[in-house]
Amino acid sequence: MRIAVVGTGYVGLVSGACFANVGHLVTCIDLDESRITDLSNGKVPFFEPGLDAMVAENLGSGRLSFAPDMAQSVANADVVLIAVGTPTRRGDGQAELTYVHAAAKAIAVHIRNFTVVITKSTVPVGTGDEVEQMMRRANPAADFVVVSNPEFLRQGNAIKDFAYPDRIIVGIDDAQAKPVIEQLYAPISEDGNRLVFTGRRSAELTKYAANAFLAMKVSFINEIADLCEKTGADVRDVSLGLGLDPRIGPKFLAPGPGFGGSCFPKDTLALAQTGREFGSPMRLVEATIAINEQRKHAMAQRIIDTCGGDVHGKKIAVLGLTFKPNTDDLRDASSIAIIEALQGVGASIAAYDPQGTRPAQAILHDVEFCADPYAAANNAECLVLVTEWDIFRSLDFNRIHASMTSPRVVDLRNIFDPSVLQSLGFRYRGLGLPEIKYQPGFEVTE
Structure with missing residues (x-):
């Protein structure tokens, strides 16, 4: 499958590298061009055991690439992952969704075919509804489904957690997304028991x-x-x-x-x-x-x-x-x-x-x-x-x-x-x- 990952922080980079490692074609996108340059040269910006070697291997194989612009990657993608930061909002402690909303609007503009948009970022209840509404306003003609697929990767053990998850939680409100998700996770959920649809x-x-x-x-x-x-x-x-x-x-x-x-x-x-x-x-x-x-x-x-x-x-x-x-x-x-x-x-x-x-x-x-x-x-x-x-x-x-x-x-x-x-x-x-x-x-x- 062709996957675009928006955000190259911990969740985005680990998820992108791991999906590439199981055979998908992945492009990770970030507006920070210096980070994209470093990643394209195999330089990982944080420490996670085994991640630098995985990034290097999948760069070499052509399954993993990095880009500062999402236009082509999103247009060609079967699946787009939103994996941007959701820091604590000042004042009330709620998650700050500025980056999620900005990513959603930008993704909508570039969708050309049926696309499953997956929110990997940790977001408050109801964010998926907001994302869907924003995307439809940004591009009423776009054909997409918004899915919630939170990550449960432990820092220091993320690669193993991805390869051998105890559960993969996928929240869908549209049945069109289910076969796409099943294909996405097929390499690591062969028995089907790890996929939990909610x-x-x-x-x-x-x-x-x-x-x-x-x-x-x-x-x-x-x-x-x-x-x-x-x-x-x-x-x-x-x-x-x-x-x-x-x-x-x-x-x-x-x-x-x-x-x-x-x-x-x-x-x-x-x-x-x-x-x-x-x-x-x-x-x-x-x-x-x-x-x-x-x-x-x-x-x-x-x-x-x-x-x-x-x-x-x-x-x-x-x-x-x-x-x-x-x-x-x-x-x-x-x-x-x-x-x-x-x-x-x-x-x-x-x-x-x-x-x-x-x-x-x-x-x-x-x-x-x-x-x-x-x-x-x-x-x-x-x-x-x-x-x-x-x-x-x-x-x-x-x-x-x-x-x-x-x-x-x-x-x-x-x-x-x-x-x-x-x-x-x-x-x-x-x-x-x-x-x-x-x-x-x-x-x-x-």
């Missing part, structure tokens, strides 16, 4: 509902971790017991410093605003948003408390800046709020992240960005693990202990073994763990 509005809401539910799980286990610390329970045991229940499942039950990224923060805000607009308040979602914001500040205070209540003039080493491993995305990352809070009370920050340094330099100021974890830890009063990159699981803590001014570790992901660090002479603090009985001579951090 109404268009149901598909739009499913995306928000899924992300909000996962965000609630994160905030729930974070509150359980706090309760574990008060009661002497171990959150690791509680999470295991919860996760073994098939009605709950084990994923998103690890405590941490709060969720971030391109999806959960903006999608929970947008869903809460949708509830207000329709007179159906999303109280659990609103509580999740508030809990998550409080969590980031609580983690900064935890670090301060671990350092004796004062970090003024002290060096804090931060390991991990991105909102999760295997990405370079810092959007709404907890590290930003934590670092800025520590700087606000006089701490100096040294940080290391395998992929996040470059984007962090544009966001964070007066931070020493280090070449490796050991440089960050050198002469530090406290080592803080924020993002659980695999590289941090095999650190040489003997080396780190010898280089730190005061051997303290605050593990905001519970990836280190408290007993091992204690035996090496560290004062360790994780999340939701029972109090460690330190050997004589070691300070117990409350």
Whole structure:
């Protein structure tokens, strides 16, 4: 099939490359000509494992191309994907649809044959109706159907998620689109079980509902971790017991410093605003948003408390800046709020992240960005693990202990073994763990 993808951000580029990789002819379109030039030369603007190799391979095969103008690509397309950004709108938290609307109008002008227009961008309920109306006004003669097909690709695992999806949600209000969608996804849905057809509005809401539910799980286990610390329970045991229940499942039950990224923060805000607009308040979602914001500040205070209540003039080493491993995305990352809070009370920050340094330099100021974890830890009063990159699981803590001014570790992901660090002479603090009985001579951090 011939596919045009409008937008070369995360969703557009990953989707375009993956569709090309399964045999479709794909053109990705972006108004930023410098980005198109870079992509045409195989230069991917963000980090996603395996994506640069996939782009290069499909450029070489001729299945993938990039263009700054949509006229020819849309005119020849069987399917057009709208994959532009929907950032949070100032004032009310709803998704900003300026780019979606602009793309829809431009697409309509260039349609020449029957075309299925798929909204991949995350959009509020009813956006598909708006898109269809705008397109019909822009080109009354155009023959098209508007479909909602939200993406469920996890950053850091997107290529695998595309190839082996747990479900493909497609919202259609016109049966003409169904055979086209079936052909589009045939290479990855041979058994047919992964394709789930719904109404268009149901598909739009499913995306928000899924992300909000996962965000609630994160905030729930974070509150359980706090309760574990008060009661002497171990959150690791509680999470295991919860996760073994098939009605709950084990994923998103690890405590941490709060969720971030391109999806959960903006999608929970947008869903809460949708509830207000329709007179159906999303109280659990609103509580999740508030809990998550409080969590980031609580983690900064935890670090301060671990350092004796004062970090003024002290060096804090931060390991991990991105909102999760295997990405370079810092959007709404907890590290930003934590670092800025520590700087606000006089701490100096040294940080290391395998992929996040470059984007962090544009966001964070007066931070020493280090070449490796050991440089960050050198002469530090406290080592803080924020993002659980695999590289941090095999650190040489003997080396780190010898280089730190005061051997303290605050593990905001519970990836280190408290007993091992204690035996090496560290004062360790994780999340939701029972109090460690330190050997004589070691300070117990409350």
